[in-house]
Amino acid sequence: xxxxxxxxxxxxxxxxxxxxxxxxxxxxxxxxxxxxxxxxxxxxxxxxxxxxxxxxxxxxxxxxxxxxxxxxxxxxxxxxxxxxxxxxxxxxxxxxxxxxxxxxxxxxxxxxxxxxxxxxxxxxxxxxxxxxxxxxxxxxxxxxxxxxxxxxxxxxxxxxxxxxxxxxxxxxxxxxxxxxxxxxxxxxxxxxxxxxxxxxxxxxxxxxxxxxxxxxxxxxxxxxxxxxxxxxxxxxxxxxxxxxx
Amino acid sequence: xxxxxxxxxxxxxxxxxxxxxxxxxxxxxxxxxxxxxxxxxxxxxxxxxxxxxxxxxxxxxxxxxxxxxxxxxxxxxxxxxxxxxxxxxxxxxxxxxxxxxxxxxxxxxxxxxxxxxxxxxxxxxxxxxxxxxxxxxxxxxxxxxxxxxxxxxxxxxxxxxxxxxxxxxxxxxxxxxxxxxxxxxxxxxxxxxxxxxxxxxxxxxxxxxxxxxxxxxxxxxxxxxxxxxxxxxxxxxxxxxxxxx
DNA sequence: GATTCATATTGTATAAAATACAATATGAAT
DNA sequence: ATTCATATTGTATTTTATACAATATGAATC
Numbered sequence: 108x109x110x111x112x113x114x115x116x117x118x119x120x121x122x123x124x125x126x127x128x129x130x131x132x133x134x135x136x137x138x139x140x141x142x143x144x145x146x147x148x149x150x151x152x153x154x155x156x157x158x159x160x161x162x163x164x165x166x167x168x169x170x171x172x173x174x175x176x177x178x179x180x181x182x183x184x185x186x187x188x189x190x191x192x193x194x195x196x197x198x199x200x201x202x203x204x205x206x207x208x209x210x211x212x213x214x215x216x217x218x219x220x221x222x223x224x225x226x227x228x229x230x231x232x233x234x235x236x237x238x239x240x241x242x243x244x245x246x247x248x249x250x251x252x253x254x255x256x257x258x259x260x261x262x263x264x265x266x267x268x269x270x271x272x273x274x275x276x277x278x279x280x281x282x283x284x285x286x287x288x289x290x291x292x293x294x295x296x297x298x299x300x301x302x303x304x305x306x307x308x309x310x311x312x313x314x315x316x317x318x319x320x321x322x323x324x325x326x327x328x329x330x331x332x333x334x335x336x337x338x339x340x341x342x343x344x345x346x347x348x349x350x351x352x
Numbered sequence: 353x354x355x356x357x358x359x360x361x362x363x364x365x366x367x368x369x370x371x372x373x374x375x376x377x378x379x380x381x382x383x384x385x386x387x388x389x390x391x392x393x394x395x396x397x398x399x400x401x402x403x404x405x406x407x408x409x410x411x412x413x414x415x416x417x418x419x420x421x422x423x424x425x426x427x428x429x430x431x432x433x434x435x436x437x438x439x440x441x442x443x444x445x446x447x448x449x450x451x452x453x454x455x456x457x458x459x460x461x462x463x464x465x466x467x468x469x470x471x472x473x474x475x476x477x478x479x480x481x482x483x484x485x486x487x488x489x490x491x492x493x494x495x496x497x498x499x500x501x502x503x504x505x506x507x508x509x510x511x512x513x514x515x516x517x518x519x520x521x522x523x524x525x526x527x528x529x530x531x532x533x534x535x536x537x538x539x540x541x542x543x544x545x546x547x548x549x550x551x552x553x554x555x556x557x558x559x560x561x562x563x564x565x566x567x568x569x570x571x572x573x574x575x576x577x578x579x580x581x582x583x584x585x586x587x588x589x590x591x592x593x594x595x596x597x
Numbered sequence: 598g599a600t601t602c603a604t605a606t607t608g609t610a611t612a613a614a615a616t617a618c619a620a621t622a623t624g625a626a627t
Numbered sequence: 628a629t630t631c632a633t634a635t636t637g638t639a640t641t642t643t644a645t646a647c648a649a650t651a652t653g654a655a656t657c
Contacts, residue, residue: 118363119436119462161460165436189434189464191364191410215406217364217462219434274518290605307607308645331603332652535634552636553616560614576632577623 114161117211120218121169122156122257123184124264125177127227128282130291132244133298134227135261138176139239140254142204149200153254154261155240156218158209169221177240178232183281184221187267188260191217195256204254218255222264224281272299277316280339288326288334289313359406362456365463366414367401367502368429369509370422372472373527375536377489378543379472380506383421384484385499387449394445398499399506400485401463403454414466422485423477428526429466432512433505436462440501449499463500467509469526517544522561525584533571533579534558 125136141150155176159168169184196202196216205213233240243251248261271278279295293309296302313319318340325333370381386395400421404413414429441447441461450458478485488496493506516523524540538554541547558564563585570578 116363116460118361159436162438164438165434165462168436186433188431189410191404191413191464193407193409215361217410217464219436219462270519274515288605305646306605307647310606312644329604330654332605332654334605533634550617551634552618555635557615574633575625577625577634579634 115209115211116159116161116163117209117213118158118216119165120156120158120216121165121172122154122218122220122260123169123173124154124187124220124222124261125173125179125182126222126224126245126264126268126282127229127242128291128295128298129227129242130287131294132246133282133295134242135245135248136177136231137241137243137251137253139241140204142200142207144203144207147200147203151254152243152251154257155238158211158216165219169219173221173223176238178235179225179229182223182225182229184223187220187222188263189217189219190256190260192256198255201255218260220260220264222267224268224278226282226284228284269299269301272296277318277339277341280319280341283339286322286324286336286338288336290334292337360454360456361404361406361408362454362458363403363461364410365401365403365461366410366417367399367435367463367465367505368414368418369399369432369465369467369506370418370424370427371467371469371490371509371513371527372474372487373536373540373543374472374487375532376539377491378527378540379487380490380493381422381476381485382488382496382498384486385449387445387452389448389452392445392448396499397488397496399502400483403456403461410464414464418466418468421483423480424470424474427468427470427474429468432465432467433508434462434464435501435505436460437501443500446500463505465505465509467512469513469523471527471529473529514544514546517541522563522584522586525564525586528584531567531569531581531583533581535579537582 123136127134127136136155137152138155139150140153142148155173157172157176159165159172163171165186166184169186170182173179173182173184193215195218196205196213202213227242231240245261245265248258252258253261268278276296279292279299282295283291289310292313293304293306296309297304314321320338320340322336322338324336326336327333368381372379372381381400382397383400384395385398387393400418402417402421404410404417408416410431411429414431415427418424418427418429438460440463441450441458447458472487476485490506490510493503497503498506513523521541524537524544527540528536534555537558538549538551541554542549559566565583565585567581567583569581571581572578
């Protein structure tokens with residue numbers, strides 16, 4: 108709600124792929140898109156994203172738009188890929204929705220993809236004037252038809268995260284609550300990398316990550332032996348371990 | 353030289369960071385940019401790149417533009433990052449040059465960065481009506497002021513390549529001639545990753561890459577013991593080695 | 598309080614990979 | 628025959644990865 112006149116750049120957008128983890132499943136944040144038109148009347152899902160302002164950096168646009176659509180603040184968004192198929196906005200339904208919501212004549216839009224790994228209990232405005240947000244199982248993406256090329260974008264985001272985890276496994280801690288169990292960490296790791304880790308070997312390997320510390324505390328309200336909790340005190344983010352020979 | 357009328361999309365461009373290796377130094381392909389204006393008169397360097405067509409995929413645009421500017425064909429270009437600082441085209445010199453060469457009114461341009469690793473003896477049109485191309489030491493980039501934000505783009509490309517090599521060292525073979533020596537391979541590896549490999553250990557490690565084969569042939573015209581030549585027969589490109597635990 | 602249940606926790610032996618380290622070989626040039 | 632400049636090669640040690648399952652814990656139930 109600024110006073111200045113804001114000009115849109117209707118040729119470029121950003122889309123945010125936000126991942127969460129509930130201890131069991133990898134989740135993705137999607138928002139509802141509805142159109143009540145003379146011609147059409149539908150509701151489906153899309154990634155949080157929108158066209159940028161004319162005088163705005165891409166990173167800033169991603170941060171702003173994610174905030175506007177979900178209320179999320181202080182999210183570390185990382186650019187991972189841009190998508191520029193000239194036909195990516197030409198589906199009739201997408202076209203109608205765009206022109207209705209932006210009130211601009213929309214031609215082709217190149218979109219810049221951003222990804223974030225967040226704790227699933229971060230405060231999200233799930234219902235607002237403009238949007239409805241929800242967490243969905245990443246698994247279920249195969250069965251949901253998202254707007255535009257958002258299925259493709261989400262897929263690429265996942266592949267990007269996978270590569271990142273191979274180089275810097277500790278980025279997974281961004282997805283876990285402040286206190287978590289080793290089993291949660293292992294589940295997450297195996298879901299992202301599509302592996303099946305051995306319980307003992309995994310434990311050993313993780314405990315040599317600097318910053319991962321066992322707490323004198325166990326999980327509560329479990330109907331069996333309570334697992335120990337761990338926390339991650341981020342050391343400096345290192346730029347991947349440097350290969351040496 | 354097509355007959356159809358081609359429409360530009362003056363809001364989006366691609367820039368190509370093409371790396372080569374001469375056995376000693378990592379090289380980058382830059383083209384000359386000159387402007388003879390009433391006001392200004394200068395010549396400097398830039399990455400091969402340009403605005404895209406309105407009806408053109410990003411990947412196709414990168415391929416087309418690299419070809420138009422350097423004659424290079426069948427180059428595997430990989431998108432690595434987009435750059436969208438609203439001020440990235442607002443330097444006066446850059447602005448003048450853009451409007452002169454495109455004959456379009458140019459506002460803000462978001463550019464999509466592509467990277468390629470090629471054999472340095474690939475046929476390049478170094479001189480043409482429009483452009484002059486040259487290989488430059490990547491090292492020397494610190495002392496060359498490129499057009500726009502091209503220094504930044506080249507830097508990001510290098511960091512991108514570094515990460516890729518950590519996951520998939522065999523991409524380095526794209527930079528080497530069909531037959532190369534172990535010393536060349538080691539030099540290249542060490543330049544890209546900024547390491548200093550031990551000669552014996554490096555040899556051992558490389559020889560377990562499937563596809564890397566010693567030839568019954570040695571380098572010629574060397575004034576000392578001739579080193580053995582190797583070649584790389586690309587097995588299937590694998591998507592990084594999958595971590596297992 | 599003994600038993601069941603469901604999950605947590607832990608160790609050891611073996612194999613593979615990474616590292617540290619320098620003497621000898623080769624072929625051209627003198 | 629000697630020099631020169633670089634190529635080639637092995638071994639011992641350390642570190643890391645892997646394979647594998649018995650015991651511990653605490654809550655719930657009888």
